[in-house]
Amino acid sequence: MDLEALRSFLAVAKHRSISKAAAALYVTQPTMSQRLRRLEESLGFALFRRGWTGVVLTPQGAYFLPYAAQLMRDLSNASAVLGSKDAARPRSFAEVAGHPHKVVFGVDNWLPERAVRAVVSSALTGYGADEFRVTSRPATTVIDLLELNQLDAGLFYSTEPAHPFPTEVIGTEDMALVHPPGTALEETSAPALKELLSRHRFVLFDNPVLTHHARITTTLIETYEISRFHVVDDYRTMRALIRLGECITVVPAGVVLDDAGRHGSNLSFTPLPGLLPEISVIVGVSDAGRDHGVTEAFAGSVAGFLHDDRPGSGDARPCAHRPVRADPGCLPGPGTC
Template sequence: MELRQLEYFAAVARHRHFTRAAESLYVTQPALSQQVRRLEAELGLALFRRTSKGVELTPAGADLLVHAEKILAEVAQARAEMDRHTGVSRGVVRVATTAADAPRLPAALAAFHGDHPHIQIALRQGSAAEVVALVQAGAVDVAVLALTEPPAGLEVVPLADEPLRVVVPVDDELAGTTIALDQLRGRPFILAEPGTALRDTVLQATQEAGFSPLPLFEVGDPATVRFLVREGLGVGLVPASWLERPGPVVGAADLADPPRHRLSLLTPSAGASPAGRLLLERLAEL
């Protein structure tokens, strides 16, 4: 019986699903299934019963889960104590974010890797709802996300906010100027996807300016937004940081009274791993 087998078994028991358990551990589903089958073969017992919705524990599986959780908790505590001796020089840290909230994240992760080369970094992108669910499930140590409202059961650290800027084609008459938001009335908009904080901020600002934008495109990836704007397919209101990175060349206009956009760091209520706490300190500088 190997520690990895117990970790995989406990993940399947927690998620009641092999695929979701594999995703939470950042391993392939066949690899996870193989380890669980080996554990069952070694014990000579079936630990799970397949159902139409996933799996459920057998009586033997339920008994083993009690012991597995105790063992894994002891191992986690031992690793944490050893990390205090080694200065957290090893381990794994799992991060989640959306495409829209990630422009500065790759550089921050690269710098963290340079300082801590023996800490493995795993990054996952998803929708805002998926990112929150990953943190709530304890599948990631930290998430970077703009919030529409504080999610339940998570620790939230707000980061510095930034203004939204108007992104337009480079030869647009508004490029390089400062405008009032209502000057964009009637122009096609490229908006972030529904359910995102950026979209909510833009819609609130335009409604306060007396109009509702026509969303011809709903896109969260900064490079895609810039490409569509460059080709004259619409204008957008985007965080200023989106224009700091390399990408399709576009023009930009400032707003006289710009809406603000704020990212937050999310961690499980039980706390991040030692390596996760170390990364959290670095990401607080975003």
């Protein structure tokens, strides 16, 4: 994406004037207008409209702005660390970026802590602690980095049937309704779910969940005629809103189970088997990962550690996850019963 066009977009949003933004960036007004037009054409939507108070953001422009700002900030931070003009790099730089030979594993940051333990434990069976590192990213980023060969292997939630690298489904999870304390789903049926959903605003998670889990969210919204939303991009905000009785939402069951198999963070939740599509827990291995010695056995190892560490493992407590949909030789996935 054109960085000068992004910088111009942010300047116009700040000054609410193309001429003032052009002056601030020391370019002509026609140049500024051309940059904005080029950016809008590449995005496929208008970013601004003219109002009585000057140039104002369209709804699409307002949605796009924080992503543009974050991108420019990330690039600025990377430049500050890597740039040759500043010799005083952080001492941690050598550890973070100075070991390209390390095997790198990615974990979807929606997966629970036991998933991270399973990846670390599996990595330790084949590598020394100084030979690998684990990074937590949104599922979409894990998938992109695997395709780009910047991760060797990754563990992530997905509703997609195929990916551009070898994968193995090591488990599936039901979606779970997360609702305020004192409320209850009277029965596991579509009418009961629709009635309970109608009494609350629905917490809709913004990107990357909005796009990556679109099959589930679209089915949910259309089937149960949800019309009142509260959009968040942070799990803690979701918890606060639901705990205070204002909202309700649906997430993978593993997200709201703590390591002891109890409801995480005192939230009430109810599994929804059969009412929504299940979500898969997937291990992916990139071409680079195979070159670095990560084999198909890694998926089985992660599944085995998750099975041993699942909520309620070793006792009779019920589990909110569905049986594994994998090859007969594959060990059960996270939280399966």
